[in-house]
Each structure stands twice: as C-alpha cells, then as structure tokens.
Amino acid sequence: MKLRTLGSVLALGVGLTAGAAMAEYPERPINMIIPYGAGGATDISARTIAEPLGEAVGKALVMANVTGAGGATGSVAVQNAKADGYTMLFARVGSHSVNPAMKATLPYTLDDFRFVTVYEINPVACAVRPDSGINSMDDLVAKVNKGGVSYSSSGVGSLLHLAGAMVLKEFGVEDPLGSATHIPQQGGGAAATAVLNGTATFICTNSSALASFVANEQLKPLMVTTAEPVVGFDAPTANDLGKPNLNQLVGWTGIAGPDDLPDDVAAKWGEWMAAATADETFRTSMEERGSVIELMDPAEANAFILEQYNTFKALVDELGMRIEG
C-alpha cells in the first residue's frame, strides 16, 4: 500500500528531526508578518529595513503580507503564533494604538504583544486643496464652525480617522464629530485622491503620503504635528501654533512578538535593530520618504506606545468615538 510507505517515510523524518536539540536562536528563517497590503507605507518601510536587518540577523527574513480589517487579521496571526521568536509582526500606529483605542470588538489588546522596537516615526501633516480658499488652520476651523466640512481617511479606526477629529478638537472645535463629516475611503491612496477631487475638504495623514502632492502643488499643507518642521512642507509646526499636545499624533512602525516572547529573543532583536538602523542606505532611503529614524529599545517602545494609546483612548472616550458591536 502506497500510503503506508509514505507514512513510514514520514515517521522516519519525525525521528530525525526530534533528535536535533534546541540550537541558538535563530536557527532558521524568521517569518515577518506585515499586516497591511503590498505597496503601502508599512510594507515599504518593512521591506526597506529587511535588507540591513537580514544581514544583522544572519538568517533569511521571510516577509508575508497578511492584509485585512485595518491590520487586525495579520496582528491576530502573530498573537496566536508560538512565542519562539520565529513569527514577528511589523506593528503600526493604526493596528496597535488607534485600533485598540477605538474598537471594543478588536480581537486583541496591547497586552497580547511584546514590542521589541519602534524604529521609525512619521510626522503627520494636514492638507487641503489650494483652490479651497483655506490658507491656515484658523481658516479651516472657521469653516468647520460654519458647517459643510468633511475629511477623508483610509477607513474607520485608522490614524487618519482619529487625526482629523483630534486636530479639530485641539483647535477648539467643540464637537468635531458633529461639525465635520468623516468620509472613510478604502485605503490611504484613495483618501488622498478624495481631497484632490473635492470629495472631502481636508486630510490629516503621514507626510510621506502627501509629499508628492505637496511638491506638485496639488495639495496645500496647513500644519505638521511634529516639533521640528518637515522638509518640503511649507507649513507651521504644531508647536508654532501653540498646540504641543499634537506632538503625540505621529505615525510609527515597530516590531512586536507575542506577549510571552522570551527575554533573550527580545534582547537579540535590540542588538540587530541597532545594527540595521545604523545602515547608511537604509537611513537615506527612509529619510527621503519623510520618515524620522528613531530607534527605541523594548522598554522605550512599550512606554511610547502606551502613552500614545492612552492619549488616543482619552480622546475617543471624550468624543464618544468608540466602536461597540
């Protein structure tokens, strides 16, 4: 019987591998899960760092996009994975601070993950069409109070969704949800297009997603949320406008494992990331796209994410933006 021979071959194989003892981590390729689609900000960032990181690790990094539900599908795949350090996640601001703050039905919480690093910060910029007659944040706020203003986002629970509401709130709009309409789109590219073609009035998103539109004068930047100005964006910073609270509103990319990830694995990642982010080609290509390279060790990363999460959570509760059901 053919099946039986096959079975015995299998059994033999099992015997062979069972003998091999636990060697030093990593002894085989590491699966890196990207919870967003190919070509997006997370994907490009992840694939750019994969080059120097692969060299530092010494084993192949297998990149896998697991897309869906604003990053939740991929995140759950890592949450449920074995905490052996062979399945890691590229966590992003949307999947790991906005989503947990906004969605009651999210199948994971921040406690289900152990962050080993955050390596990239993306400033957030707000922009409008040049022919909209809006030239500053004050103009925008005045127009919001008159009514009929809308903002686009890449979906419910995305950074863009929260950013629109948070910026208006900071600038003194009493009820941002009622006075400005949120028009969700499918994805970040569509969100920028929506402002271009007049579907929505303004957008607040990562500066890298707007850079080419701003350079071509198709969109006009109103402000950036960082303390430092952003190259190519002729707009005041949040601190210039006296709203340092908005410094919390930035995008980031980091790497996380399941919550019971062993300490020695986390420590190894710290070393690797230090080596990878020192790479010159990596730095230049990331900075050209408008990212700020800022390496955090596991403790700093956890503190940073928790602080951002708490800020967002407070805002969500105050505005009643939480999604139940």
Added chain:
Amino acid sequence: MSEKSLHLRLGIFTCLVALFLIFVAIPNFVFSPSNVGNIILSPLFWPYVLAGLTGIVGLGLLANGVTSSNDALYEDEESVHPEGSAPWMRLAALACIMVLVMFGLPRLGMVWTAMLAFAACAFLFRTRHPIAAVVCAVIVPLLLYAFFAHVAGVAIPQGNFVRLP
C-alpha cells in the same frame, strides 16, 4: 429535471433564505451603532435591501415555476447515474479530504498535506496511471514548495514535524 421543477425548488429555497436573513441573520449578526443619524447610512440598510431583493427573486422564481408550462426535461442532464450511490460516496470522500487538508495544513505543513491530498484524490478518481500519480504526488508539491518558498519568498507553512530547507 425540467425548468419548471428546478425553478419551483430554487424559488422555495430562495424565499426561505430571504426570510432567514430578514428575521434571524441580519438582526443577530449585523451590528449597528446606536447613534446612526440616517437610516440609509446604517450598516443594516444594504443587507436589508439585498435580503428584500432576494425575496423578490425567490417569489419570481416561484411564480415562474408555478405558471410555466415548460415541463421538458433538460437534455444534457444525466437522469440516473450508472453507478448508483457510489458518486455520493466519492463526494463525501472528497469533502473529507478537504476537511483533513484544513486540519493538516497547520500541523503537518503544506507540503506533506498536499502530497497526501494529491495521492488521495488521484486514487479517489481511480486514475489509470497509479505509479505516475504517486510520483506526481511527491514531485508536484515539492516543486511548488521550492518555487513559492525560495523564488517567490512566500512563508509556506512548515508544520511541527519535518521541516524542509
């Protein structure tokens, strides 16, 4: 089967599905926040529209089935299968193979599961080339693995037992 009886059957089934959607599935499995301003913006609106349309098509099929005089049997359809109940057994076996594949993928790994599934299907279909089938069953999944894992860079599930390089 004739068109009349087919539509009668489909009509009854479709109406039942529409009723099930309207009274059970949509109220229980589609969630809507309490602060929806306008009914047409509610997450429930579109499913209800679709369920309603399903009901209309169901009634249409039913009406057509009742009134139609087209009782001619379809020509290209086998009336009685020559093997009696054997085909049903094979369908059940194929369903079992699929369930086992789903069970095996995370545990055995994709390559070994695919090999077993290939061999099982080939024998289920009573192939005339059993040796070729077994050879293919071993080679095809390995080739696909080599391609997907090493050329395309896809993380093919490896399972808990035998890991391939």
Added chain:
Amino acid sequence: MSLLDSLAAGLALVGNFEAFLMLFVGLVVGVVAGAIPGLSATMAVALTLPFTFSMTPINAILLLLGVYKGGIFGGSIPAILIKTPGTPASSATILDGHPMAERGEAGRALGMALYASCTADAVSNLALILFAGWLASFALNFGPPEFFALILFSLTIIAGVSGESLMRGALSALAGLLLATVGLDLVYGTNRFTFGDPNMMGGLNFIAVLIGLFAIPEIISMAWNPVAHLGRTRALGKSRCSWADYVGSFKSIIRGSMIGVFLGSIPGIGAAPSAFLSYSEARRTSKNKDNFGKGEIEGVAASEAGNNGVAGATLIPLLALGVPGDVITAIIIGAFMVHGLQPGPMMFILNVDIIYGLFIGLIVSSVFLLVVGSVAIRGFRFVADVPKRILMPAVLVLCIYGVFAVNNNIFDVGVMFVMGWVGYVMMRNRIPAAPFLIAFILGPLLEDNFRQSMLMSGSDPIILFRGPITWFFWFLTFVTVFAITRSTLRKKVPLS
C-alpha cells in the same frame, strides 16, 4: 523643449541594451507568474520591487511595467487550459476560453488571447502617449456619485453573462452581493456576519472566492463522475488562431481596447470589470451571439482586449496626477519614490526624459509581449495533454498553494473549499457563476460609493445626479435595462 527634443532625450535614456533586457525579463517573469493561479500580477510586481532598488530609475520602472503587462496576459493561459484564472483580470476569459479548450481548440484560444492582448496593449499605450494629460484631467472629476452611477451601469453586465435564464443569473448575483457584505462596515466599522472571527473581518478574499467558484467545482465534478471526460477530445490538437479569426474579431478587440483605456484611466476600477464589460458589449453586438459562453473565439478576444487595454491606461492617472489607479500602480508609484521621482504634473516638466523613455519602452513592450507570449503558449500547451485524473489533483494542490500565497492565510484555503462546494451546487442547479463573481467585485464598490455620496451631501439623494458624467451613466443604465427588458419580452422567452 519640443516634442522631438523630448523624444530624443527619452531615446538616449532607453537606447541601451540593459533597458530592453529589463523589459524583456519583466515580461517573462510576469507571464510565468500570471500563469500560476494565485500568483496575481499584483503579487508579481510587489515581489519584483525589491530587486529594482539598485537599478537606474528607467530600468526599474520598465522591469516593473514588463511584469505588470506580462502578468495580465499570463493569467489567461491557465484560465483557458484549466479553468483557473491566473489573475482576477482573466476571469472573463474563462467563459469562452475554457469551452474552446474542452473542444480541443486550446491553441486557437491561446493564440487569439495573445493577439488580442498585444493589440489592446498597443492601443492602450498609444492612448497613454496621446491623451495622458487630457484624460487625467477628466479622471479627477470622478467622485463617489460618478462612481456610483458607473458601477450601477456596470452591474447591467450581469444580464449579459447570465446564460439561459436571467432570473437564475439575478439569483447568482444577489448571492455574490450578500457574500460581499461580510466584513467590517465601511462607515461605522461594526461587524457584519463576521461571527467574531478576525479572519472574516477583512471580508472574504476575492482570489479565494474566485478560485473556489471556478476551479474547485471541476475537481468535485471529477469525483462525481471520473470517466465523464473520456471520449471527449481534450488534446490541444493542431488548432491555431488564423488571420481570418483575428479579422473576424477585430471590431471586438478594438472596442475592448477602448473600454479598457476608458476604465483604466479612471482610478479604482481595474482590469476585471473592464474585461467583463468588453465581453458583454461584444456579446450584445456580435452576430454569433448565441455561441457566446460555449466557446466563441470572439468572446476570448473581447475579454483579453478589455483587460489588457487597462494596462497602459492605468499609467495615465499615475503619470499625470500621481494618483494610483489600482494596487499595481500603487506599487509602481512606490518604485518611483524610491528613486526620488514624484509622479504628477511636475514630472512632465522636470523629468521629461524619463516620461518619454517610458513611452518608448511601452511601445516596444507590445512587440516583446508577442514574442514572449508565443513562446509561453508553446511551453504551457502540454498542460492540456496531461491525463485529466492526474491533472485535477495537481490543480487542487496548486490552488491550495496559490490561495495561501495571496494573503499568507490558511483561512483563505478554507474559504476556497467552501466556495468550491457552493459553486458545485450552483453548477448542478444551472445557476451561472459569472454573475456571482461580478456582483462580488462590484457590490462593495456600489455600497461604499453610495454611502460616501450620502455622507458628502448629508443624505440628499440629489447628489447622485450632480453632473454630466452621472447623467451619462444613468442614461446608459436606463437604455440598457430597457433593451434587456424589451429583448427578453420580444423573444417570447419568459423572464426566467
């Protein structure tokens, strides 16, 4: 700079061996990847992207464009031979391509697919070069209300692919629309039919549904009757696509190319709807109308022209506005940015040599596609000669790998199996699968654009008629619905 200067500058940029080699390699990679079910053109482009970081910008982008174009054509090879579209764009090709292969005319179908693809590709590239600026300014007029009207019109395609009964076609379409509601709600983010499963929150994977609906029922039929195919010719035979075939379908090919150009230049529609629209238009006007769906070569020509016509045109919004038309062009924009280029109106001024270099490369790509495609057809033809009872398990295994690779998720394999049984039950009850698929693609677009329009206007339905573009599509929709109703009534075929 005059046009001639620009052309010369572009030629200087691409006039080297390496640039054309990259284009050629890209096409080969694309055709092979497209021919493997589950490895879509999108994935092939995404997988090639990292290799381009070290190249010069023009070589990098030519390589990616080669992969893109090759992938869209390559998808038609398995669609014809094993009824499993390699990419979503080639799902319309199954309708007539596979029956032709069943009849032993796979060679003819593949040949026609290639010639139609190359012709449409050339038309599309020409349109890009001539009309980029003009079409791009038109494209930005498409907001949610325009999309809603366009998609509503596109849904009338369903009547064209319903086959013998419009009523069963409608039933199939409704099932597709209902299945497409699974996932998170767009506006409120609440769960719809997800049963709390994170895998379902993202909605059901389109490729998994597609392959499940079209490929798996074939395997299940094999279990029902393993000897049904014996006695029927399946060998590829010596059949080839003749000049007369090409001339006979020329009108459909050109029409399909135009449809592709038009839909391709509007961001967010993509190749699959274009292929279906081209197919249904060809069917509506053809004198061989009744033969459509049973292996009509004109159907293959129309659908392939429709999907390849999109390939050049999606670059119109990309180059002229910096707006990606679909996922693939979004990845290509990424490649531009990696090389420090920012697509948009300014690019026509700052990097005009690259723009014209791309144009020259694109024209050459249509010729290369013909060469690569002919070789690929010869290479893949043997698939048709494999004994079917060994081929089918191989297809099953290929589907498992392919569907997994789309989103690295085992859950999708399960979706594919379940949809396979749904598709089999539908097949046994004479419910056509094509309307299901079209509705599954268009349903979410229809709902999203409707709700976005309502958000824009504060729930005032007047916005759906806000301008000439919407009026145009409403008019087309009414004319088509009227024509369908009249022809069904006149033919005395009951509306069922």
